[in-house]
Amino acid sequence: MSWIDIGPVADIPLRGARKIKTALGCVAVFRTGEDEVFAASDSCPHKGGPLSEGIVHGQSVTCPLHNWVFDLNTGQARGEEGAIATYPVRVAAGRVLIDGAKLRHRSAA
Amino acid sequence: MKEKLVIIGAGMASGRVIEHLVEAAPDAFDITLFNAEPRGNYNRIMLSPVLAGDQTYADIVTHDDDWYAQHGVTCRFGERVVGIDRDQKVITGEKGALPYDKLVFGTGSNPFIIPLPGHDLDGVIAYRDLEDTERMMEMGPDNKVVVIGGGLLGLEAAAGMAARGVDVTVVHIMGHLMERQLDEAAGYLLKKSLEGKGITVKLQANSKEILGDDGRVRALMLDDGTELPCDLLVMAVGIRPNVALAQEAGLAVGKGIHVDDQMCTSDADVFAVGECVEHDGAIFGLVAPLYDQAKVLAQTLLGSEAAFKQKTLSTKLKVTGCDLFSAGDFAEGEGREDIVLRDPAKGIYKRLVIEEDVLVGAVMYGDTADSNWFFQLIKDATPIDEMRETLIFGPAFQGGDTADPLSAVAALPLDAEICGCNGICKGTIADAIARGATDLGAVKATTKASASCGTCTGLVEQLLQVTLGDAFEMPAAQPICGCCDLTHEDVRRLIKSQELKSQDAVWQELGWTTRNGCHVCRPAVNFYLLADWPLEYQDDPQSRFVNERKHANIQKDGTFSVVPRMWGGITNPTELRAIADAADKYNVPTVKVTGGQRIDLLGVKGEDLPFIWADLNKAGLVSGHAYSKGLRTVKTCVGTDHCRFGTQDSTGLGIKLEQALWGSWTPHKVKLGVSGCPRNCAEATCKDVGIICVDSGYQVGVAGAAGMDVKETERLCDVATEQEAIDVTVAFVQLYRENAKYLDRPYKWVAKVGLDWVQARIADLDERARLIEAFELSQSIYRKDPWAEHAKEAARYQPLADLTLEAAE
Numbered sequence: 001m002s003w004i005d006i007g008p009v010a011d012i013p014l015r016g017a018r019k020i021k022t023a024l025g026c027v028a029v030f031r032t033g034e035d036e037v038f039a040a041s042d043s044c045p046h047k048g049g050p051l052s053e054g055i056v057h058g059q060s061v062t063c064p065l066h067n068w069v070f071d072l073n074t075g076q077a078r079g080e081e082g083a084i085a086t087y088p089v090r091v092a093a094g095r096v097l098i099d100g101a102k103l104r105h106r107s108a109a
Numbered sequence: 110m111k112e113k114l115v116i117i118g119a120g121m122a123s124g125r126v127i128e129h130l131v132e133a134a135p136d137a138f139d140i141t142l143f144n145a146e147p148r149g150n151y152n153r154i155m156l157s158p159v160l161a162g163d164q165t166y167a168d169i170v171t172h173d174d175d176w177y178a179q180h181g182v183t184c185r186f187g188e189r190v191v192g193i194d195r196d197q198k199v200i201t202g203e204k205g206a207l208p209y210d211k212l213v214f215g216t217g218s219n220p221f222i223i224p225l226p227g228h229d230l231d232g233v234i235a236y237r238d239l240e241d242t243e244r245m246m247e248m249g250p251d252n253k254v255v256v257i258g259g260g261l262l263g264l265e266a267a268a269g270m271a272a273r274g275v276d277v278t279v280v281h282i283m284g285h286l287m288e289r290q291l292d293e294a295a296g297y298l299l300k301k302s303l304e305g306k307g308i309t310v311k312l313q314a315n316s317k318e319i320l321g322d323d324g325r326v327r328a329l330m331l332d333d334g335t336e337l338p339c340d341l342l343v344m345a346v347g348i349r350p351n352v353a354l355a356q357e358a359g360l361a362v363g364k365g366i367h368v369d370d371q372m373c374t375s376d377a378d379v380f381a382v383g384e385c386v387e388h389d390g391a392i393f394g395l396v397a398p399l400y401d402q403a404k405v406l407a408q409t410l411l412g413s414e415a416a417f418k419q420k421t422l423s424t425k426l427k428v429t430g431c432d433l434f435s436a437g438d439f440a441e442g443e444g445r446e447d448i449v450l451r452d453p454a455k456g457i458y459k460r461l462v463i464e465e466d467v468l469v470g471a472v473m474y475g476d477t478a479d480s481n482w483f484f485q486l487i488k489d490a491t492p493i494d495e496m497r498e499t500l501i502f503g504p505a506f507q508g509g510d511t512a513d514p515l516s517a518v519a520a521l522p523l524d525a526e527i528c529g530c531n532g533i534c535k536g537t538i539a540d541a542i543a544r545g546a547t548d549l550g551a552v553k554a555t556t557k558a559s560a561s562c563g564t565c566t567g568l569v570e571q572l573l574q575v576t577l578g579d580a581f582e583m584p585a586a587q588p589i590c591g592c593c594d595l596t597h598e599d600v601r602r603l604i605k606s607q608e609l610k611s612q613d614a615v616w617q618e619l620g621w622t623t624r625n626g627c628h629v630c631r632p633a634v635n636f637y638l639l640a641d642w643p644l645e646y647q648d649d650p651q652s653r654f655v656n657e658r659k660h661a662n663i664q665k666d667g668t669f670s671v672v673p674r675m676w677g678g679i680t681n682p683t684e685l686r687a688i689a690d691a692a693d694k695y696n697v698p699t700v701k702v703t704g705g706q707r708i709d710l711l712g713v714k715g716e717d718l719p720f721i722w723a724d725l726n727k728a729g730l731v732s733g734h735a736y737s738k739g740l741r742t743v744k745t746c747v748g749t750d751h752c753r754f755g756t757q758d759s760t761g762l763g764i765k766l767e768q769a770l771w772g773s774w775t776p777h778k779v780k781l782g783v784s785g786c787p788r789n790c791a792e793a794t795c796k797d798v799g800i801i802c803v804d805s806g807y808q809v810g811v812a813g814a815a816g817m818d819v820k821e822t823e824r825l826c827d828v829a830t831e832q833e834a835i836d837v838t839v840a841f842v843q844l845y846r847e848n849a850k851y852l853d854r855p856y857k858w859v860a861k862v863g864l865d866w867v868q869a870r871i872a873d874l875d876e877r878a879r880l881i882e883a884f885e886l887s888q889s890i891y892r893k894d895p896w897a898e899h900a901k902e903a904a905r906y907q908p909l910a911d912l913t914l915e916a917a918e
Contacts, residue, residue: 007909007910011904014651016650016651053667057623057626058624058627062628
């Protein structure tokens with residue numbers, strides 16, 4: 001793993017998300033009401049809706065376009081055929097770190 | 110040989126001690142009573158009725174000269190005690206010394222005078238003794254009085270003087286009256302009824318300075334600069350135990366004179382009783398514990414065993430027409446639950462606080478008939494789980510073993526009001542059921558019960574069930590979403606009645622099964638909270654759909670559209686240039702004229718939003734809220750300005766309406782139209798509110814639709830003036846905000862509650878004024894441009910990080 005510092009966790013609103021740009025599209029970084037942080041593809045497999053703009057509830061996010069709901073632990077859509085890629089992410093000293101290896105792995109795939 | 114007992118202070122507590130002593134053992138003591146006031150014991154708590162003119166001083170004297178003489182009490186009234194020698198056991202008064210065997214302090218308390226500049230002016234008094242009362246009684250209809258302190262004593266003083274026609278203003282530093290005895294809801298009702306007596310109440314008011322002329326009080330100045338003129342200023346802000354003499358005598362003193370459970374001070378031959386004592390950290394102002402102490406002290410002096418215990422206290426306000434009761438502990442806390450009953454029409458509020466199946470507190474306003482029963486439950490810590498469902502209805506409903514809501518309904522008398530909105534009583538509904546109204550819809554249609562605000566729906570259904578038995582099937586309510594079992598209507602009602610002012614309170618109190626709701630319920634709850642508690646609750650962007658969070662409409666490709674407001678559809682070259690420049694600068698691919706008479710810039714990148722807003726702001730353009738469940742547009746025609754058919758200034762009215770309503774959040778979007786004549790060029794008759802101008806004034810229609818459903822507006826009312834048209838529109842929008850289900854457009858909501866009900870509410874001028882006031886209160890927070898605020902936080906609209914290079918390695 002190679003952790004990349006992407007910014008202070010405080011810059012992500014509680015029950016909200018921010019996106020990060022990568023060479024292969026955007027990744028959404030979510031922060032739940034209980035201060036857990038998740039990262040996943042920003043693009044809904046349904047119609048490409050920006051998940052970082054969705055409502056974050058519990059450990060799930062709802063796509064703003066057509067209300068698909070994704071579990072942020074697994075990336076699986078609830079009640080639909082479809083999933084989003086998730087990425088290892090952790091918080092250290094108030095900074096959010098994302099696994100660069102996994103991001104690059106995606107680019108190789 | 111009689112023991113020599115000396116008592117300092119002829120107050121209610123020491124007076125009660127003497128009564129007990131002379132009754133139980135008239136020959137045990139040789140009693141001497143010192144009092145600094147030149148009189149004996151009178152019933153100080155009855156000063157308020159004296160002030161109000163309901164009683165005279167003679168009525169409230171407890172012990173007169175004859176009484177003291179008859180019981181052999183030596184009175185040294187008007188004489189101060191100047192020293193106590195505890196070693197020699199001698200007390201010295203101004204007129205000589207006296208040995209004692211036992212000494213009792215009953216020195217009472219001093220009123221606390223806030224050391225404001227000017228507190229020593231003539232005409233600044235406390236409310237403590239007969240002299241103060243007499244000063245207040247000198248005031249009449251030509252006088253103004255300010256009372257500082259909205260506690261028990263201050264309000265009794267204010268009400269007493271108001272009853273004499275005095276112009277009284279109460280200044281209270283806290284957010285509601287009697288905050289130690291009442292919760293906010295009861296405090297609000299109390300304020301309302303005091304205002305009904307002509308008393309002005311100023312809350313959260315900080316006194317700064319007392320102003321005077323020639324050494325006499327002239328006015329009170331608040332820290333916001335307001336001057337309240339007054340001929341008399343009464344400070345009723347609390348008491349301090351009078352401990353000076355005890356301190357000089359070297360007794361242990363804290364806030365008050367320290368006493369143990371036997372009322373004995375740090376000296377075994379010296380005792381204290383009443384407001385001057387501190388027992389187990391507490392001091393005492395109400396009469397009940399003082400009498401308890403007096404009893405204990407009398408027994409102690411007579412050599413019996415007795416111990417003073419602090420008990421739960423209850424309070425009643427002695428103001429005619431303000432029925433108020435509070436007892437126990439009614440603060441909110443973990444593991445505490447509330448049962449609340451309100452009857453707004455009758456001004457009744459009851460709240461019970463339960464902890465571990467025991468009643469721990471009660472607040473009642475308007476109807477205190479059962480207060481003693483509730484107080485008993487608190488004192489006895491009676492388990493209430495059996496009667497929990499019907500507890501708040503009082504002892505009358507606790508008869509049988511099956512204390513359930515149904516039997517409570519069954520037990521209601523036929524003239525009990527079920528539907529407060531329409532004034533429908535139980536008998537009327539029962540008759541309707543007997544005549545064949547066998548479901549809720551039929552009862553609504555035939556009696557109007559539950560046809561308005563709907564809060565009594567449950568009661569009506571219970572009544573149907575009681576009357577019809579198994580023939581009636583309780584309808585299963587449709588919950589908001591999978592997170593809870595409650596309907597939108599229930600949640601709205603409970604947010605109001607239980608005064609839930611945060612999302613956490615809603616999740617907790619209403620039994621949400623998820624951590625913080627979902628995309629269905631959370632935006633609804635967020636709206637309900639901000640609509641009902643505009644000042645207390647802060648709008649939560651994370652509970653809003655992306656468009657309302659970003660203040661722009663998301664498009665299918667993830668870009669946004671930007672629509673600046675054009676008031677009433679009017680624009681000018683400067684605005685148009687700014688829009689054109691912005692379209693160029695941010696490479697806006699599509700510029701479109703909307704149906705609401707403004708211009709839409711489509712295809713703006715999310716990152717650019719704060720910058721395009723800042724540019725538009727510079728030209729005076731603000732958010733058009735084209736994305737919100739709130740006021741969208743007010744479409745107008747040119748009216749009398751240009752049109753030869755125009756009857757009124759429809760454009761001007763449209764602009765005024767838009768300026769009044771913009772920024773407000775509503776259950777769903779709200780669109781208005783104002784047409785200058787019945788030719789209706791602004792297509793006002795399919796709007797949420799559509800106004801048609803005619804020669805005689807304005808026809809206000811509501812509940813139109815031109816979306817999934819198409820529907821013509823229904824006439825709310827006709828008004829003569831432009832101001833009335835604005836008032837009626839604002840009141841309608843507020844009524845909709847207060848009552849509708851989230852995501853019901855006005856036409857759906859009106860169909861549920863009935864146009865008749867809406868018309869009645871708007872026609873009631875008091876209610877109309879209340880609605881407008883409530884709307885303005887909310888608008889004091891929300892009538893502002895969100896773009897201007899968000900433009901300052903451009904960083905939030907940018908990616909958190911750009912790893913484009915990183916990932917490419």
